[in-house]
Every structure is written in C-alpha cells, then in structure tokens.
Amino acid sequence: MLSDAIMVFLALTTANIWRFGLTREQLHVDETATSYWSVTAIIAVVWWVFLGLWGSRSPGILGQGFEEYKRTVSATLSLFGAIAILSYLSRVDTSRGYVAIALPAGLLLLLLSRAFWRRRLIQARLAGHWNYRVMLLGSPSSVLHLHSSLSAHPQAGYDPIVAYLPGFSRTAPNGDELPLPVAGTSLQVDGILAAIEDYRLDAVAISSSASLSPRAIRRLGWELADRHIRLIMAPALTDVAGPRIHTQPIAGLPLIHVSTPRLSGxxxxxxxxxxxxxxxxxxxxxxxxxxxxxxxxxxxxxxxxxxxxxxxxxxxxxxxxxxxxxxxxxxxxxxxxxxxxxxxxxxxxxxxxxxxxxxxxxxxxxxxxxxxxxxxxxxxxxxxxxxxxxxxxxxxxxxxxxxxxxxxxxxxxxxxxxxxxxxxxxxxxxxxxxxxxxxxxxxxxxxxxxxxxxxxxxxxxxxxx
Structure with missing residues (x-):
C-alpha cells in the first residue's frame, strides 16, 4: 500500500512539473479555478483507492505475476478512462500533456514496484517465510498429487504441513508412507478441526476425492470462516489455465465449466x-x-x-x-x-x-x-x-x-x-x-x-x- 502511494505520487508530481513547471497552473471548471497541484492530490488518492478496489493488493494474488500486473493495469486504465469521460461530459479542458505523462509514468513505476516486491516475496517464500501452512485433505493419491504440485512451486506461498485422510488408509497407494505426517482419518468434522488447531494451520485444501458429505464440507467451511482459515477446493483438473475456468452457481451448487480455446477464426x-x-x-x-x-x-x-x-x-x-x-x-x-x-x-x-x-x-x-x-x-x-x-x-x-x-x-x-x-x-x-x-x-x-x-x-x- 505504501509503495503504491509513493509510485502514484512520483508519477503525478513528475507529470505536473514536466507539464507546468513549478507554476501554479489552474484547471478551470465552469467559473471555478483549481490548482493542478490540488487536482494531482485528488487523482493520487483516487488512483490509490482504485488499485485497492480492483484487488491488485489482495493477498491471494500478490506474488502471482500476471494476475497482479493485470489488475494493476486494469485499475489504472479504468481511472484514466473515467477522467476522460468526466472531462468530456463536463466540458473541462484537462491538460492532455499532463495525462500523457502521468498515465505511462504511473503504470511503469507501479509495475516496476510490483516486480521488485514480487521478487522479494518469492525469495522470502523460498527461504520458508510468509507462507500459508496448509492441510491437504483427501485420498492418499490426491494428497500425493497436491503435495507434489505445491512443493514444485514454493513461490506460490502454500506450504503443505500435514495430511488428513478421511475414511482412507494412512499410506500411499503403493503402500509407502506419505511424504508428510497424517493427522487423522476420521470422517468427523470435529477431528479435522482438532488437527487444524494442533498444527496452527492457515489453509485447508480439499481434493475432489475427499470422502466428506456436502453437509460436512459446508459445516467445515463455516468453522474455518469463523477461525479466519482459508478453504481451498482442489478439483481433479490438471494443466488448465485460469481463464478457461468459469463458475456457475446453480441452487447454491458451484458448477465449474471448462472452456476449450480454439485456434481458429x-x-x-x-x-x-x-x-x-x-x-x-x-x-x-x-x-x-x-x-x-x-x-x-x-x-x-x-x-x-x-x-x-x-x-x-x-x-x-x-x-x-x-x-x-x-x-x-x-x-x-x-x-x-x-x-x-x-x-x-x-x-x-x-x-x-x-x-x-x-x-x-x-x-x-x-x-x-x-x-x-x-x-x-x-x-x-x-x-x-x-x-x-x-x-x-x-x-x-x-x-x-x-x-x-x-x-x-x-x-x-x-x-x-x-x-x-x-x-x-x-x-x-x-x-x-x-x-x-x-x-x-x-x-x-x-x-x-x-x-x-x-x-x-x-x-x-x-x-x-
């Protein structure tokens, strides 16, 4: 939040000085004149708010690269699009030179700042810091798959700590021990909650193979929400990019649709x-x-x-x-x-x-x-x-x-x-x-x-x- 504020301030201040120097240039709205320094302060605050409203600082996407940058760009373009529309509708002659400098300078500084912090965040996560402590819940085979997938990408920030196998054996499909401790095999939600408390977890990843009834999963979701613990549903979909996945709720049941991009037309x-x-x-x-x-x-x-x-x-x-x-x-x-x-x-x-x-x-x-x-x-x-x-x-x-x-x-x-x-x-x-x-x-x-x-x-x- 602080680095966003600094980058926005630097971009708008640079645009103001570059376009008008140190003079107190005025923006005329009807019969009222407002200093461009006041306009700069207002735009800076609104820009910073837009970045938050568009979710560019959401913990779930920080460090994720493309999605974080996309939201930053989207918030910025939306802001300047709104400025253009308001200027046209109110017939305010906003300086084009000011906007032409502020927009690219702000985008560049914001993206460079995000890239810098993303690198720092990834380095910290690789060193074992700033990670979510995750329980993997499901069958032994699905837990193995989730564990290998999350362990292969430590920069994502999910650290598998423990497994929970409701209704299953404590061993892997081939009879070997799983690569992380098994907290229990009970089908009771209370047993899962007790394991979560014991291991001080931040998130629970439930695979599609989990032998829990819809009612049990619903109750587990309520309990996790009360404890401010993330609930992650891991469907049996592999190598599917995010834009292909669409959720459609039907009578409270979230149906996942997977579209197929066709390289034609x-x-x-x-x-x-x-x-x-x-x-x-x-x-x-x-x-x-x-x-x-x-x-x-x-x-x-x-x-x-x-x-x-x-x-x-x-x-x-x-x-x-x-x-x-x-x-x-x-x-x-x-x-x-x-x-x-x-x-x-x-x-x-x-x-x-x-x-x-x-x-x-x-x-x-x-x-x-x-x-x-x-x-x-x-x-x-x-x-x-x-x-x-x-x-x-x-x-x-x-x-x-x-x-x-x-x-x-x-x-x-x-x-x-x-x-x-x-x-x-x-x-x-x-x-x-x-x-x-x-x-x-x-x-x-x-x-x-x-x-x-x-x-x-x-x-x-x-x-x-």
Missing part, C-alpha cells in the same frame, strides 16, 4: 498477424546478427551456412526447417552411433550434452539460440509460429503415444513453454506436458509473456546444448 487471424508483424521486425532489427553469424559459420568449418531439416508441423504436415549449421556436415549419419548416450528420461528426443558433432561456432550459437534465427523465414512462410510446441522430427513423431499427437494441433514455434522452462534439461514427459498445456490453454497474452521470458532464458543459456 479471429484467434487464428490475431496469432498469424502477431507472428507476421513481429517476425518482420525481428528480421530487420537482427539482420546484422544474421549476417555476422553466417560469416562465422562459413569461416569456422566447411559446409553450408544454413542447415535444412525435415520437421513435422501442424496436422502432421512436413516442412523444411531452417537453422544456422552448428554441427559438422555428416552429423546425421552419426546419430545411431551416439544414440546410447542420449540423456535418461528423454528417450524420444535425441539430446546429449557435449555432443562431439558440434563445431566451435556452433557451440556458441546454440548456447544463445542464435542458430534458431533463420526460422523467422519459416514463420513468414506460415510453416511455424513465433510461439508454439517444439517442431518434432518424423522419427520422434513415430514414437508418439496417441495423446502426444495433440501437440500437432497448432503450428510449432521458434520458442515456447519448453524454451522458457528448462529447454534440453527437461525430461520427455515434462516437454509433452508443457506443450499440451500450451495447446489446451492458448492465448495471445500468453504468447507475449513467453516471448518476454524467452529473452531471459536465452541470456541465462541454461539447458542449451
């Missing part, structure tokens, strides 16, 4: 337009890099500058993917000899560290993904997209299980979730999971976010070989 047009515009700009801006890389590849080792390889695109259509050559010219003939060295857990994708086929220049351009830049031409030709699943080789597709073919429902991409989540360090199962998540949850906003994250992943060069 206007969505397909927007994605294609986005690809063409950004790929064209990238081709122009990166032309010096393309020329320098081509010369380096040519001088480093004999062979063509560009390596063309058959890949499988949307709906199984094959195309020639372009890359700067980063290996010796007979690299493909050595695949069978190197196959035993393929990294464990990635048997479908042929990836090995310290590949002896890579040239000196090739090692550098692969490390920073410069070898991928000629694929801009594939994007302009409509064979690829800027963002999408990794384009597979025909021999990889031949090994696909049936469900993995869903990766081919959209255009493959130069970058994607696999690129910003570990690249070649990912196992095959993780690669498939990320690609299918993208296919099932596509949105233009997600594409923009992945492109921004790609720059960070490329600079870090982690998982590139």
């Amino acid at each position: 206007i969505n397909a047009f927007l994605k294609r337009s986005f690809d063409v515009v950004l790929a064209s700009l990238a081709a122009i801006l990166l032309s010096p890099v393309l020329i320098a890389t081509a010369l380096a590849v040519k001088l480093d080792s004999p062979g063509p500058v560009v390596f063309n390889q058959e890949r499988v695109g949307k709906n199984g259509k094959r195309f020639q993917m372009h890359k700067f050559r980063s290996m010796v010219t007979d690299a493909e003939t050595k695949v069978s000899a190197l196959a035993p060295e393929t990294d464990a857990g990635n048997e479908v994708l042929f990836k090995i560290k310290d590949d002896p086929r890579i040239t000196r220049v090739g090692r550098f351009i692969r490390r920073y993904s410069i070898d991928e830049l000629p694929q801009i031409l594939n994007v302009l030709k409509g064979e690829m997209s800027l963002v999408g699943p990794r384009p597979p080789l025909p021999r990889e597709v031949a090994k696909y299980e049936d469900h993995v073919h869903r990766r081919l429902l959209v255009q493959p991409g130069i970058t994607g979730l696999w690129q910003v989540s570990g690249r070649s360090d990912l196992s095959w199962n993780d690669t498939v999971r990320l690609d299918l998540y993208y296919v099932e949850n596509w949105s233009l906003a997600q594409d923009v976010l992945i492109i921004f994250k790609t720059f960070r992943a490329v600079v870090a060069s982690k998982g590139a070989y």
Whole structure:
C-alpha cells in the first residue's frame, strides 16, 4: 500500500512539473479555478483507492505475476478512462500533456514496484517465510498429487504441513508412507478441526476425492470462516489455465465449466498477424546478427551456412526447417552411433550434452539460440509460429503415444513453454506436458509473456546444448 502511494505520487508530481513547471497552473471548471497541484492530490488518492478496489493488493494474488500486473493495469486504465469521460461530459479542458505523462509514468513505476516486491516475496517464500501452512485433505493419491504440485512451486506461498485422510488408509497407494505426517482419518468434522488447531494451520485444501458429505464440507467451511482459515477446493483438473475456468452457481451448487480455446477464426487471424508483424521486425532489427553469424559459420568449418531439416508441423504436415549449421556436415549419419548416450528420461528426443558433432561456432550459437534465427523465414512462410510446441522430427513423431499427437494441433514455434522452462534439461514427459498445456490453454497474452521470458532464458543459456 505504501509503495503504491509513493509510485502514484512520483508519477503525478513528475507529470505536473514536466507539464507546468513549478507554476501554479489552474484547471478551470465552469467559473471555478483549481490548482493542478490540488487536482494531482485528488487523482493520487483516487488512483490509490482504485488499485485497492480492483484487488491488485489482495493477498491471494500478490506474488502471482500476471494476475497482479493485470489488475494493476486494469485499475489504472479504468481511472484514466473515467477522467476522460468526466472531462468530456463536463466540458473541462484537462491538460492532455499532463495525462500523457502521468498515465505511462504511473503504470511503469507501479509495475516496476510490483516486480521488485514480487521478487522479494518469492525469495522470502523460498527461504520458508510468509507462507500459508496448509492441510491437504483427501485420498492418499490426491494428497500425493497436491503435495507434489505445491512443493514444485514454493513461490506460490502454500506450504503443505500435514495430511488428513478421511475414511482412507494412512499410506500411499503403493503402500509407502506419505511424504508428510497424517493427522487423522476420521470422517468427523470435529477431528479435522482438532488437527487444524494442533498444527496452527492457515489453509485447508480439499481434493475432489475427499470422502466428506456436502453437509460436512459446508459445516467445515463455516468453522474455518469463523477461525479466519482459508478453504481451498482442489478439483481433479490438471494443466488448465485460469481463464478457461468459469463458475456457475446453480441452487447454491458451484458448477465449474471448462472452456476449450480454439485456434481458429479471429484467434487464428490475431496469432498469424502477431507472428507476421513481429517476425518482420525481428528480421530487420537482427539482420546484422544474421549476417555476422553466417560469416562465422562459413569461416569456422566447411559446409553450408544454413542447415535444412525435415520437421513435422501442424496436422502432421512436413516442412523444411531452417537453422544456422552448428554441427559438422555428416552429423546425421552419426546419430545411431551416439544414440546410447542420449540423456535418461528423454528417450524420444535425441539430446546429449557435449555432443562431439558440434563445431566451435556452433557451440556458441546454440548456447544463445542464435542458430534458431533463420526460422523467422519459416514463420513468414506460415510453416511455424513465433510461439508454439517444439517442431518434432518424423522419427520422434513415430514414437508418439496417441495423446502426444495433440501437440500437432497448432503450428510449432521458434520458442515456447519448453524454451522458457528448462529447454534440453527437461525430461520427455515434462516437454509433452508443457506443450499440451500450451495447446489446451492458448492465448495471445500468453504468447507475449513467453516471448518476454524467452529473452531471459536465452541470456541465462541454461539447458542449451
């Protein structure tokens, strides 16, 4: 709250001084004149209130990144939209220069402030601070799944402390002990409440497999509300993005609807337009890099500058993917000899560290993904997209299980979730999971976010070989 107030004050003060200097410029409303410094104070207070009303400071979304930034932007744009409407209706000549400075400056400062605090919050949570102490309630298998999901993302702030298995055995499905203590197995709400008190919990996550009656869950919800403890319902939905989930209450029963985004019609047009515009700009801006890389590849080792390889695109259509050559010219003939060295857990994708086929220049351009830049031409030709699943080789597709073919429902991409989540360090199962998540949850906003994250992943060069 304090940092929001400071950022808003700085933005509006800067706009006032930049536009009017230190003079007491007046805003005329009918026959009344008001100093712009008074206007600045009023707008600052209203802006700060809007940020609260839009939930941008809600504890549930702090540190969550995109949702927090979206609410901050929405509150800010709503405020300045209201200012524009009121100025028009009341025929007040609000300074356009003042607004043109205050709006972008305020947004930038607010987002930078939120990014700073988000980083601090994540660091604290990774160190074990500022977390919600959570009880996982359900069957052993669902508790295992919830535990692994929450433990894999400690930055979300949910720390699984204890399990409660109403009506179930105390062991995991395979007979092993669960990775956290089991507080009880009673179906009685009083037993659950006693465990909550014993472990001083902040939240209870109930899975869809919990063997509690609707009446018991309702009573538990009342008791938790009286104790100011969060109740979290964890449905058996995995890898579904938030915008696809819609709740419709019917006679007090919240029904969850899951929509399927289809990359057709206007969505397909927007994605294609986005690809063409950004790929064209990238081709122009990166032309010096393309020329320098081509010369380096040519001088480093004999062979063509560009390596063309058959890949499988949307709906199984094959195309020639372009890359700067980063290996010796007979690299493909050595695949069978190197196959035993393929990294464990990635048997479908042929990836090995310290590949002896890579040239000196090739090692550098692969490390920073410069070898991928000629694929801009594939994007302009409509064979690829800027963002999408990794384009597979025909021999990889031949090994696909049936469900993995869903990766081919959209255009493959130069970058994607696999690129910003570990690249070649990912196992095959993780690669498939990320690609299918993208296919099932596509949105233009997600594409923009992945492109921004790609720059960070490329600079870090982690998982590139």
